[in-house]
Amino acid sequence: MLKWIDIVKFTNSGNPVPAEKVVKTNEEWQKLLTAEQFRITRLKGTERSYSSEMCSLFEPGKYACVCCGTLLFDAAEKFESGTGWPSFTQPVSENAIAYNKDVSHGMMRVETVCNTCDAHLGHVFPDGPKPGGLRYCMNAVALKKVESDERKATFGGGCFWCTEAVFTLLKGVSRVESGYSGGRIDNPTYREVCSGLTGHAEVIEVTYNPGEISYADLLRIHLSTHNPTTLNRQGADAGTQYRSSIFYRNDEEKAIAQNVIAEMQPFYEDTIVTEIVPFEHFYKAEEYHQDYYANNAQEGYCQAVIDPKLKKFKELFKSRLKDTQDTAITKHE
Numbered sequence: 001m002l003k004w005i006d007i008v009k010f011t012n013s014g015n016p017v018p019a020e021k022v023v024k025t026n027e028e029w030q031k032l033l034t035a036e037q038f039r040i041t042r043l044k045g046t047e048r049s050y051s052s053e054m055c056s057l058f059e060p061g062k063y064a065c066v067c068c069g070t071l072l073f074d075a076a077e078k079f080e081s082g083t084g085w086p087s088f089t090q091p092v093s094e095n096a097i098a099y100n101k102d103v104s105h106g107m108m109r110v111e112t113v114c115n116t117c118d119a120h121l122g123h124v125f126p127d128g129p130k131p132g133g134l135r136y137c138m139n140a141v142a143l144k145k146v147e148s149d150e151r152k153a154t155f156g157g158g159c160f161w162c163t164e165a166v167f168t169l170l171k172g173v174s175r176v177e178s179g180y181s182g183g184r185i186d187n188p189t190y191r192e193v194c195s196g197l198t199g200h201a202e203v204i205e206v207t208y209n210p211g212e213i214s215y216a217d218l219l220r221i222h223l224s225t226h227n228p229t230t231l232n233r234q235g236a237d238a239g240t241q242y243r244s245s246i247f248y249r250n251d252e253e254k255a256i257a258q259n260v261i262a263e264m265q266p267f268y269e270d271t272i273v274t275e276i277v278p279f280e281h282f283y284k285a286e287e288y289h290q291d292y293y294a295n296n297a298q299e300g301y302c303q304a305v306i307d308p309k310l311k312k313f314k315e316l317f318k319s320r321l322k323d324t325q326d327t328a329i330t331k332h333e
């Protein structure tokens with residue numbers, strides 16, 4: 001993960017070596033780009049803030065240089081900065097972007113360019129979100145969204161430390177985040193959710209490739225790895241925030257959820273009480289909740305509650321696990 005100290009070092013002592021270099025004359029670029037793309041990327045222009053829908057786009061996928069197509073950012077690192085320009089906390093790789101000192105407009109700033117073709121992208125600042133603390137403030141015109149096959153699924157099955165640990169191990173799952181859905185207020189804190197007053201459930205948001213694992217299989221695994229028959233309770237954890245839930249994103253997912261529950265019901269003596277509700281928002285939980293099991297495996301709760309769960313899960317779903325368990329449970333870097 002890049003930090004501000006790395007950016008300063010690149011700016012002062014030279015940039016990382018790119019995988020390849022693309023060199024064209026301005027005349028050649030002019031033929032390939034629109035007038036606005038040319039003005040921003042080749043003449044170091046700046047677009048008007050809030051001039052692009054890309055600011056409020058938070059779907060999975062990647063962002064590439066509009067000039068040369070090199071991948072620069074992953075949507076997972078995109079955040080709402082409130083500036084009116086698309087903002088990211090990390091590039092897709094450490095050598096994707098090069099950094100230059102920019103003293104124009106009487107300010108000392110760090111300009112970011114595509115390391116492959118030197119396209120001007122924007123600037124980077126040290127006031128971004130933790131843990132990296134960087135804010136890549138980009139011109140939307142300099143980027144193009146690369147379509148992705150990835151989908152997101154959101155569901156709750158009690159404490160998100162447990163459910164996150166389970167789904168992180170699955171083949172076809174590229175990312176699991178812990179958070180809150182289904183409540184009445186924006187940006188709830190853990191403390192507020194634990195009070196039970198906000199109506200949120202502890203959930204995980206799973207980013208997956210449907211070519212490798214289907215939505216139905218995710219739900220089958222979800223319903224097999226927690227107890228979907230106990231209302232507002234999961235083991236010793238009691239409260240509406242621990243309710244069993246599936247948040248569907250369209251009618252097709254709703255139908256799949258209903259079918260999977262009907263299919264799983266015979267395996268349980270009691271009635272499945274999992275709620276099937278439309279997805280509205282996912283609020284990512286505080287950073288210390290992310291990768292909780294991977295980071296706190298020695299703790300009492302992890303050993304007493306999560307370890308046995310994972311053991312059972314690994315036996316049940318052996319063929320669906322990622323090949324290397326070690327890489328699967330380490331933090332996303």
Ligand SMILES: [Zn+2]
Pocket residue numbers: 065066067068069070114115116117118119
């Ligand atoms: Zn480029």
